[in-house]
Amino acid sequence: MRKKRSRSYPYIPNSEFAIKKEMLESVGAASIEEFYADIPERLRFRGELNLPPALRSEFELVKHIEQILANNQTSREYLNFLGAGCYQHHVPAVCDEINSRGEFLTAYAGEPYDDHGRFQALFEYQSLMGELLNMDVVNVPTYDGFQASATSLRMAARITGRDRVLLPKGINADKFSKIVDYLKPEIDLDLYDFEAETGLAKVGNLKEMVSEDTAAVYIESPSCFGGIETRAGQIADLAHQKGALYVVSVDPVSLGVLKPPADYGADIACGDIQSLGMHMSFGGGQAGFIATRDEVEYVMEYPSRLFGIAPTVVAGEYGFGDVAYERTSFAKREGGKEWVGTAAALWGITAGVYLSLMGPRGMSDLGEAIMMRTRYAMQKIDQINGLKVLFQNSHHFREFVVNFDGVGKEVVQVNRDLLARNIFGGKDLSLEFPDLGQSALYCVTEVHSRADIDHLVDSLVEVIA
C-alpha cells in the first residue's frame, strides 16, 4: 500500500508532529491555539485561504514557474532600444557572483562587528562613487533615482529654509509624478522650458524664474531626451546668485567622460545606479544615490544611512559604523529626516564591484563607446528619408528622440511592425510630450554593435515604407 503523503515542509524544520508535540509540552501548552488567545474569535479567520494547491516539490514548482516565464520574450532574445530610466548594459559576471553570495544576499541589518563585510563594502561603494562624483559624502543607496531626486529636493528646501523648486518641463512623466507626490504639501514646483533645438534648459526662462524663494534649481544631464547640458555652469551661477541650491541628476555611468556635477557647481548630485552592474529585471534593478560636499548642514539633512570609517583598538584595523545616526528616523522616529528603512543596499555593493572592475580607463572607454554608438545611430536614422532625429544640436549620451511625423506614421504602428521583426522600438513619447508629435525615445549602449544598429536602420526603412 502507498504510504500516506508526508506533511513535512522542507523549509520548516519544526513542522514534524513529534517535535511540535515535544515543544508544546515543554512550554505547557495544549495546542498552538493557546498562543493566539489574545485574538478575539470574531477576528479569527476560520476558513482556509483560497489559494491554488501547493506545488510541494521543487521540481513541480520550477516547472510551473518556467512555464509562466516562457511567455516572456526578453531583451536578449529581441533587439532592444528601450531606455527611459532602465538601461541594458553589460553586467559583469563578478557582479552577479558577489551579490549572489549568501553572506551578502541573506544578511540584513547586522552590527559593525558581525556584519563588518557589508559595512566595508558599502563604505567602499560610497568612496568609489565619491571619486566618480568628486564629492566627499555619498549615501547608502535609497530605493531608486526617483526617490534620490525627490529627497535631494527636500534636503535643499530644509537647508535653504525655502519652499519652491524649479524643475525642467523636459522630465520623465513618471519621475515628475513621484516628485509631485513626495514634495506635498510643503514644497511648490515650477517648471522651466526647454529649447526646441536642443531639448536643453532655456536659460533665459530659468533666469526669470529663479528668485529669493527658490530652494533648488534642478537639472538632469543627460536630459530625459539624452542631451548633455552644456550650460550647466551658467545655470549654477543663476541658482547661486539667488541663494538657491543647485541639484543635478546624472547617470554615473556617464562620468568616465562627462564632468562630475560638483565641477560645474552642483551642491547636491543624485541619480540612479542601475547602469552600474544591475540587470534590468523588469525594473527591479534600480537604486538611488545622493552626494554632497562634507559640510555639516548637508550631512545632517540626509535621511539615509551613511557608513563611516573609524579606528579600532588595533592599529591598522579598519572599523565602521553609522555617521550622525541621530538624524535618522531609526533614532528619532518622526523627529528624524524623512525616513530610513530597507532600500537597495545590495545594489550599492554591486555598483562598488562594478566600479572596481571598470577602473578609470574602463569608465572612460565605456562612456566613449556609448557616445559614439549613440551618435552613429542618430546619424544613420536621421539619414532615413522622412525620419528626423530631434535635438540634434546637442551632444547626446545614450538616448535620442526620433520623430516619425514626416512619414505619417504613429509610433504605435512603427513599434508594432518592429516587434514583428524581433525589435523593441524606442519608448513612445507622443502622450508624454504631445508637442513633439509622433516621437520615440531610442536608447543605444555599449551592447549595441554596429550590425545591431544597422539592422535597426534597415528595419525602420522597411516599416515606414
Place this chain on the structure above:
Amino acid sequence: MKMRIGEKPVVRRFHQARWDEPIIFELSQPGQRGMLVPEIEDEIVAEVGEVVGALPEGIRRVIAPQLPEMSQPHVLRHFARLSQENLGVDLNIDIGQGTCTMKYSPKVNDRLANSGKMQDLHPLQPESSVQGMLEVMYRLESFLKEISGLDRFTLQPRAGSAAIYANVSMMRAFHAMNNQAEQRDEVITTIFSHPSNAACAKTAGYKVITLYPDQDGYPDLGALKAAVSERTAALLVTNPEDTGIFNPRIEEFVKAVHDAGGLCSYDQANANGILGITRAREAGFDLCHFNLHKTFSTPHGCGGPGAGASGVTKELARFLPSPTIEYDGNSYFLDYDRPDSIGKVGPFYGVSQNMLRAYAWIMSLGAEGLREVAEVAVLNNNYLMSKVLEIQGLDAPYAEGKRRIEQVRYSWEELAEQSGIHSEEIGIRVADFGTHYWTSHHPYVVAEPMTLEPTESYSKADLDEYAAILQHVAEEAYTNPEVVKSAPHNSTVHQTDHKVLDDPQTWAVTWRAYQRKIGENQEE
C-alpha cells in the same frame, strides 16, 4: 593511540573570518584592468569622427576619476573576502533581528529570479512580450488580497517604509477628495509600531500623535479615544506590535477612528505569525501593507532591495499608484487610465524579481503551508521565550503570564543593574559565538531591550543553541564581566571607537574624506 575526538562544547568555538582586508583603493595597481568594453568598429569611427573630443571644455571630464585599477581576480577576491566577514540567514541562527522576520530564502527562488527570462526584461517592453511576468504580478496580487481580505494591491513600493508612505499618500488623497485635507492634519500611531509609521506621516506633513502602552503593555484604548478627533486623518498601527503582543481591542481602535472620520492602515510588514489566522479585513482596516522580504521570504540583501505591497479596500482602490495590472480573460495588461491615482511612488512596477520570489514561495506552500509557517513561527517563539526566561537577569516585560505571537521584546534590565553589563554589550559578545542580536528600535521604552523573532526556519536544536549562547554570555556578565565588556574577541575587528562618527571634524563617509581629514588633523 587515542582515537576518540571528544565532545563539542555547549557553545560553538566560532571565529568570524578576519582577512584584515585593506580598503580597495590600497589594492590599486596602475595599468591593471578588470573589465574591457567592446571595441568600437572602424565603420562607426569613420561615420562619427571625434565625439567625446568634440564636447565643450565645460562638460568634458579632464581629470580621470581616481578609481582603483585592478585585475578581475583581485576584485573578486577582495569582495569575496568581505562577504565572508558577514553573517546572513544562510550561515547563522538569525533570530536576533526581531521584527525583521529573518527566514530561509529558498535557493530555488533565487535561481528563478536570476534566470534570463526575468533579468533580461526591460520594464517598457510591449505587454505582449511580458505576459509571463504580468501574470506573476497579477496572481501574486490575488494571493495578497486573499491573505489580507482587502480588495486591491499595488506592488510598486520598493520596501516596507515606501509602502507605508504610499498608504499615507492615498489617505491624504481620500481626505482631499472629501475636502478635509486641511482639517485632518493628525496621524495616530503607537510607540511599538515601526518608526516609519511615524516618520512617513511626518514627511507627508502630518502631526504625529504617539500612544504609549497601558500598564499591561497593551495599546491603550483610553489614550486612543482621547487622541481621536475631527483632526484625525489616520491610525497607522503595527499588529502584533514589536513586543509580540497582539492588540485584542484592535477592532475598537478601528471603530473609534472610523467614528471620527479617519482611516486605518494596518502595518503587516511582519505578518509571519498570523498568516491564515487573522486578517486586516475582519479587523476593519481600510489599508494595510506587507513586506515581501519579511513574511514572504525574499532575501534581505544587506538592507534591500526588498519589496512592499500596499493593499486597500475597494473604496480606496481609485487612489492606488498607477499602473495597476489587469486581466481581460485573454491577456494581462497595465492600466494607466486612473484619474484619481496618487500617481507613481517609484519607477516602473517595483522590485519585480522579488515578486517572482514571493510568488514562488507562496505557491510552494499553499494555504495549509502558510498556516504552518504561522503556527510554527509562533510555537518557536513561545518555546524560545520559555527557554530564555530561565536565564538570570532576563525578563519579558508586559502581558505577564500571557503568550506572545511571533516575537518578544525582552529586557536585560535586571542583569544590567546587577552586573553593570548592558544589552548592547551582550549583543556584541554574542557575536563571538557565531550569531548576533540587535537591541531594538529607539526609543528604548523597554529598558535594556533585546528583540528575538525565531520564525519558522529554525529547528528546536537551533533555538536551544541560541538560548545556550545567551545563557553563557549572561553567566559571563555576572562572573567575568570584563570578557563581555572587552568583546568582540572572535570577530573580524576589535572594539571600534564610534565617537569619531558623530564629530564633523572626524567623520568620514568616503576614503577621500578620511585621507583629507587625517591630513588636516595632523597639521593642527
